[in-house]
Amino acid sequence: MNKILEIKDLGLIYQTKDKELEAIKNISFSVNSGEFIGIVGPSGCGKSTLLSLIAGLIKPSKGEIILSEGAHSTGYMLQKDYLFPWRTIWEYVILCLEIKKAKTKENIEKVVRLLKTYGLYEFRNAYPDELSGGMRQRSALIRTLATDPDILLLDEAFSALDYQTRLAVADDIYSIIKNENKTVLMVTHDISECVSLADRVIVLSTRPAVIKSEYKIDFGNEVLTPLQKRDRPEFSQYFNKIWGDIDIHV
């Protein structure tokens, strides 16, 4: 497996008017192509900050983020689906191409293919308020995939959905991601979501975030959906181990 992303000794200190805030400290890990990495940690530990750093939205105070040769872009999916009520699904999924001024025939065809493959093509002229939560999330994913990013960054991508929808949508999004063979870095506060989706889980500490532990999630050689994984005995073992590491006190 070839390495697609390497993070070396990453650190970030926020400057605010009142004080300095160390959000992230000495984080190092690497991601292989095609891997699904889950990052969990207590709320407010700097998980989202880590993704913003990788996406290049903010500059690190220390350390390096190295994208391997050939890998050039990241796609970001945020907590809420953030469809725009004033844009149809089609106008929305090509938003990124519009901004990057990359509305080439080739890219447009690709978006059409994605919409057709994932059952949204006939809804392309619909507005978000006409779609279900799951379809909206799908549109958001297709919007993210439209520019063919090498690494997908999911920031609590399912948190805004209710529990049942969330399980179904996670299954759905997972199968699309695997189908498109994407590398994923997912940040969540939900341990079970992390164990059911990821190949590898990185546990972060409270602020300043450091890597507390790392687990390779192994359900044997069978191909399982996230929902099926939840029924496996290994699932609760992983869950308990990670729960112990996160060490939440109320």
Add this chain to the structure above:
Amino acid sequence: MSEERKIYLKKIKREKNLATFFKIFILIGFFAIWEVAAITGIIDPFITSQPSRIVTTIINLYKQNSLWQHILITAYETCMGFILGTILGTLIASLLWCFPFLCKVLEPYMVVLNSLPKIALGPIFIVWIGSGPSAIIVITLTISLIVCIMDVLGGFIATDKDQIKLIQTFGGNKLQTFTKVVLPSNLPVIVNALKISVGMSWVGSIVGEFLVSKEGLGYLIVYGSQVFKLDLVMASVLILCIIATVMYYAVLQFEKLVLKSRRMN
């Protein structure tokens, strides 16, 4: 339809009819009492006027071919005032959003201008621009401008941070952030500013005409009071009530239309 539903719908309908009845009753009652009081001499129609004389006055104005002219000139000044005020206000708010430093520097000046009763500037504009509709439009515009800037800028600043972040993850620049997210998501705020401006613009145009004018409803009111023709004053106020309401509803319809077309209602 179930029996219960029928009773429920009937109850709603009866309540609505009753409300409509009282609305009309108050209107007719008000004018009837006014008329009777004037006829029987309880009030002096020379200083209070009376409905029948108001109607005669309006008919006379119409016969002299000046009724529409007065209405149109005042409506024109008001419309230009709130439309230009909203457009200019939105433009300035956009600039201030794009350059937060400029916003910081200008803040105290905005506070001063906001506190200042803009009508005080009226005579200055008349001296600079000359008497006539242009000066009145500028007065009208000034009244709604600052409030519009502040409302719209407030909306711009409160734009969902994550929607902005989304554009940034695509590598969008400030201008793209503005045109793709900030402006479209604040359309309701801008249309609302337009709605607020309508009411304020009437103040601008009428007071502007009080200061200096040769025609318009404000002119009729001031002229009527100076020559003690209260019939003329009351007739003008009545017409003003009607067209101000019509204009407000027109803008309300416009708002509904815009928001519906953008799926933002």
